[in-house]
Amino acid sequence: CSTDPRFPLNLPLDEWLPFEFAPTGGCGEDDWTLLGMNMAHYCMIAYTFFMIALAPLTFGWVRTFFNK
Template structure:
């Protein structure tokens, strides 16, 4: 099977959606490890990025259900794209807060701005409550802070989504 054929049909196979789901669940597990094992308190921007990863996982679940059905496949692709791009934008904003020349002029919310009909921070505070400060850099790897790594991760999710989406419109050669 050629690479073009593989990319063209990837959104119609459960294995692709399973890999996407597992990658998102792995990231959520790592976030909870940082929070509970390492004692790093998530800020509101971290919580929003966590929600974007949950959005990718939810989209992957939709795609996993019945990937050959166009409604499921396109709903999953849309959810993946929206979540990846939203996460990327939030991560970029988070880095801007952390690297601001004057931290007194950069602020972030204290309480998550969830819809009133879905106050996740009240329902599951252990995952969705923000207890940290957006400007703090409590962890880094290879000179990059956590939100900088999230930019890389969300950019990869967005790039892969873009390629898969592009190839959905490509017809396979007979």
């Protein structure tokens, strides 16, 4: 865990916009929770809902190719 942030294309975003990109906290520190779950839990829940919604749409789209 480095104290120097690394951004894509080696852009110095922490120097350009330090109020937004300055590194704070420790590496791996997880201090954000809502109703006992952290951001990773909510991302997995959202991903699951999106996949459930995408499945019938994809099935219908593929089925149109075979009904021609």
